Amino acid sequence: MEEQLTRLNKYLSEVGYCSRREADRLIEAGRVTVNGIVPEMGTKVSATDVVTVDGELIKSKKSKPIYLAFNKPVGIVCTTDTRVEKDNIIDFINYPKRIFPIGRLDKPSEGLIFLTDDGDIVNKILRASNDHEKEYIVTVDKPISQTFIDRMSNGIPLQELGVRTKKCLVEKIDSKTFSIVLTQGLNRQIRRMCEYLNYEVTSLKRVRIMNISLDIPVGKYREFTEAELSELNILLVDSTKISNPKIHQERKKRR
Numbered sequence: 001m002e003e004q005l006t007r008l009n010k011y012l013s014e015v016g017y018c019s020r021r022e023a024d025r026l027i028e029a030g031r032v033t034v035n036g037i038v039p040e041m042g043t044k045v046s047a048t049d050v051v052t053v054d055g056e057l058i059k060s061k062k063s064k065p066i067y068l069a070f071n072k073p074v075g076i077v078c079t080t081d082t083r084v085e086k087d088n089i090i091d092f093i094n095y096p097k098r099i100f101p102i103g104r105l106d107k108p109s110e111g112l113i114f115l116t117d118d119g120d121i122v123n124k125i126l127r128a129s130n131d132h133e134k135e136y137i138v139t140v141d142k143p144i145s146q147t148f149i150d151r152m153s154n155g156i157p158l159q160e161l162g163v164r165t166k167k168c169l170v171e172k173i174d175s176k177t178f179s180i181v182l183t184q185g186l187n188r189q190i191r192r193m194c195e196y197l198n199y200e201v202t203s204l205k206r207v208r209i210m211n212i213s214l215d216i217p218v219g220k221y222r223e224f225t226e227a228e229l230s231e232l233n234i235l236l237v238d239s240t241k242i243s244n245p246k247i248h249q250e251r252k253k254r255r
Contacts, residue, residue: 005044008034011051013119016065017058018100020119022080026053065118066099067229069212070221072113078104089115093221102126106188111136111206112214115221124236125210131183132235135208138190139177140199148197152180156193161186165193176202210235 006014009023018026030038033052034045045051051058070093072078078101079088089101093115102114102122114125125132153170157163169181180190191201207214211231216222224232 005046008032008039008043008045008051011045012053012058013122015058016117016119017053017098018080018119019102019122021122022100023119065121066095066097066116067118067121067224068093068095068099068115068221069214069216069224070113070115071214071216071218072105072110073218074108074110077107078113089113092219095221103185105206106191109204109206110218111204112209112212113206114209114212121236126185132210133181133183133208134185134206134210135179135181136190137173137177137179137205137207138194138201139203140194141176141202142199143175144172144178144199148199149178151197152178152193156196158186158189158192158196160192165189179207 008027009020012018012023012026012032013020017023023032024041026032027039027041027043031054032039034043035050070089072089073092075087076092077088080090080100082088082090087107090099093099095115097117099115099117100122102116102125105111105113116122149170149172153168155165155167158165163186165186166182166184168183169179171179173179182189186192190204194201205214212224212228
């Protein structure tokens with residue numbers, strides 16, 4: 001019987017070491033070896049191959065995958081490279097098993113971010129075409145006008161990124177605070193949108209990712225509930241789903 005081969009980046013993801021994207025970076029940096037040899041990108045491995053990262057033997061994890069919801073404080077950087085950033089998310093959480101963040105939340109921002117050891121779920125959540133919702137509460141430096149709300153809702157041209165933001169739901173909370181629901185994950189998207197309209201963000205908090213809402217103190221984390229994970233998996237199956245009507249109804253009730 002022919003031995004089954006798996007691409008090295010997928011192998012590192014499946015065993016729970018890191019995401020495929022992070023695996024590609026590790027391979028390109030020469031930090032991965034297969035049977036003592038630094039492999040090329042695209043190398044395939046079998047269950048009998050000896051894979052190491054920075055000299056550490058990588059073994060398949062048979063335990064239940066880890067899914068955490070974390071309330072990131074301002075000043076913490078969403079990176080797994082603990083050698084580069086002092087205030088990184090991995091050292092801050094100090095979780096007893098290897099985990100990595102799903103996506104990013106920039107250093108000056110706070111709020112909800114997921115961490116996991118399940119590499120396969122990362123791309124499903126981050127893939128832009130899936131239109132998965134992320135909700136933020138944003139405070140700016142001066143009173144918000146109806147024109148501001150309308151223009152933010154209908155899309156802003158971000159010349160430095162060469163794109164126009166998608167239409168999104170924007171609602172005023174008070175004179176300087178609004179909520180916004182995005183289905184994109186552009187770099188510093190909300191801050192860039194506000195800057196285009198001559199507003200400066202003074203605070204930015206992510207309060208929801210898809211069906212999971214922020215309900216823990218700053219700097220704390222918790223595991224997903226079984227109900228949350230079950231609903232999340234349903235949402236991830238249907239990549240064309242743009243929104244969840246129940247979420248909008250619940251959010252309107254909270255206000």
